[in-house]
Amino acid sequence: MIQVEGITQTFDINRKTFTALSDINFTVNKNELLCIVGPSGCGKTVLLDILAGFTKPTTGRVLIDGQEVSGPCSKRITIFQDYKLLPWRTVRKNIELGLEGKGLTRTAIDAIVDEQIESVGLAGFENYHPSEISGGMKQRVAIARALATKPDIIFMDEPFGALDSATKESMQLKLRYIFDTGKTIIFVTHDVDEAVFLADRILVMQPSPGRIHSIVRVNDPRPITKYTREFNALRDKVLVEMASVSTK
């Protein structure tokens, strides 16, 4: 379980204090998929960075299973929008990154990597470099690299934003499938359809200063089918919430 307690984040810009996040409180249950939506600049990335331990909040704290987060950890992997693959490593070597130097034998590493390559459908591309594969494939490498370390929690910052709609669709299904293997996922997106399709709950944020506007529960039985009446009703509900943010 992730508990976010009274998080505030300020930045000093040109001697002025800018409040990026103000008094954020929420919890995420184990094996829950929480989507975060909100207009650009409302602090989604800053919030994700704090949850992942990259940034220390100005005030407040994040507890994961009761332990205060003090830094990043390979049990909680962040997947970035631009993948952040290492361009000099092959697909295989990229997936291996989190397994090296951890006292695993070569055979153990290879077995894990093979399994991940298989599961994200990258067999045959092991020896390609990131510059030689498509955006969707890069995204799958990033996911395989994250899953290889068997994380409990995955943070994703608009991971499918740059993909075409067909690739996006298949990645969403893949993500639901990964989620069902018992992960907790926090997923930032601009795409309301995506949020409704993926999330158990949707956290709507508002800007200036960045804070929580509302939380929408998507209590439809999973998997939800896109564009059914139930789906559309939920989407409308989220869109209304988001509209009330932007007219404020």
Added chain:
Amino acid sequence: MSNILKRGLNFSVSIVLLLLFWQIVVVVGQHPEHLMPSPARVALALKELFTDGRLFEHVLISLWRFFAGYFAACLLAAVLGTFLGWFKLTWKLIEPIVLLIKPISPIAWLPFIMLWFGIGDAPAIFTIALAAFFPMLLATVKSINSINESFIKVADNFGLTKFQTLFKIILPASFPLLVEGLHTALTSAWIFLVAGELMGTHSGLGFLINDARQNLRSDLIMAGIVLIGVMGYILDKILDYVERYVSQKWGV
């Protein structure tokens, strides 16, 4: 294939133009032969050097000195630069010193170099090393400093130690810029090859030129100049190719 052909054609046209210009200067200027040898005379001088074996002797010894100085300097600069780029505070202290010494031409140091290293290969190697060292050092520090913050984030996230981060992330990430540094250092060092060989040696392209001067053989001087230019051109092209290969392989 046609690309290579086109480039070859380009190159030939340039060379022909250069020779033409040179010949015109000789013919129109009516300079005495020892002030401006003609292309034909220089070609004969090159042939002379080639047939009596001096060409290979001088070229080889020059290349040996060059690579000894160049590689030693680049290795030292790369290691030191990595260290200084890694410990930013140390670099803050060292940077003014480097920037102060860097603009001083190795030629200005020559008298001291002769005093310190005496005669033989050492002064030439040191001069070349000095010319290569600072460009490589600055390039290394810059490449370590300019590493994309998010690669470090990835390293932290996957639990890499500081040491692993340096060798698995920072150095490979800065590799293309390091190769660029190697290229700059090569250009800089090659320019000072002649200077390093002007005094205290009896071999090498620098000696060849200086010796020809004393014997009033302007055709040999020019032959030496041509050799230096051609070899510099080839070395530059090789590093050009390496640089392109690396940045392509690295995909950055």
